[in-house]
Amino acid sequence: MLRGNSCGHDFDFHLLSWMEVARAWQSGIGYPRWVQDANFGAGEPRLMFYPPGSWLLGGLLGTIAGWHAAPVLFVLLALLGAGASMYLLAREWALPISATFAACFYIANPYAMFVVYERSALGELLAGAWFPLMVLFALRTRSSVAPLGLSVAALWLTNSPAAVMGSYLLAVLASCMWMVEGRPWPALRALGGMALGLGLAGFATLEQDPGCVNLLDVDASGRFVVRLVNHTPDDPSKRTWILTTMERLYRRYKDRGFTVLAVSIDTADAATVARFVKSLSLTFPIGLDPKMDVANRYTVRALPSSFLLDRNGYTVAVAMGPREWDGTAARAVIEGLLK
Secondary structure, three states, X not given: OOOOOOOOOOHHHHHHHHHHHHHHHHOOOOOOOOEOOOOXXXXXXXXHHOOHHHHHHXXXXXXXHOOOOHHHXXXXXXXXHHHHHHHHHHHOOOOHHHHHHXXXXXXXOHHHHHHHHHHOOHHHHHXXXXXXXXXXXXXXXXXXXXXXXXXXXXXXXXOHHHHHHHHHHXXXXXXXXXXXXXXXXXXXXXHHHHHHHHHHHXXXXXXXXXXXXXXXXXXXXXXXXXXXXXXXXXXXXXXHXXXXXXXXXXXXXXXXXXXXXXXXXXXXXXXXXXXXXXXXXXXXXXXXXXXXXXXXXXXXXXXXXXXXXXXXXXXXXXXXXXXXXXXXXXXXXXXXXXX
């Protein structure tokens, strides 16, 4: 702590994610999904694929305590949480002094130290706090489904590989207890706890705005389409020019069987996107894709991404990054396709 943070393999990855979360909060986005500065500014939907527990905690710590202190506080909280949960597990069958020794050994075990100082896999480190609790509630004879389900949900919301291992461990523990006790209750409890935990953890995959248009169902049959996948930047002056060039392209060729369909992957409400669109006086259709169904279908790897579709819906050209769509080169491509 006195010498600063331990900068392991994944340190930059986690710190950047936390900063992006804090920046999204400042913009009014409570549950962000996109990391704008990843991939040299191209961005990626990182927060859709990584469970929210670690990056929400990291963003909160950075917002409150600053970014120099946040990684240290994160590691301390993760290790203290792991020690406390191991103490509760050991205390169920051991004396306080023995439970304290088990907790200290669990905190300082070689793999935990390797994660802290070498890997900086902070989500995995935080998941270590939930394992002892899951084992405790699985082994307790008087335990109910609810605490077991909460511990399973906590694992899935913290680190997916750890949650997979925890699920297998729970199945093994339940099977062994069934054989030892000769009654199916441990297995039924484990099954109920797993179902409850997965149900509680499933909120991370829910639609942010159920009123959004499903653009997988939108088809401009018989027309050439440029489908643009983009997001509304925090500073509208950064990326407005590509939209204005598309607007000019749309107005030039819309009467000749050509259209532009823009897709916003923002998780903000529709009103925020509408204000941005109105500020640019855009007239081509724009839909919302907060779950990134369209982005995933077109394998979007950078923003903005543009796809030129022919009259049959086949992709004939792809552009990753900004393009001057009303320039000479772009107009030549469109003119050639419209002949």
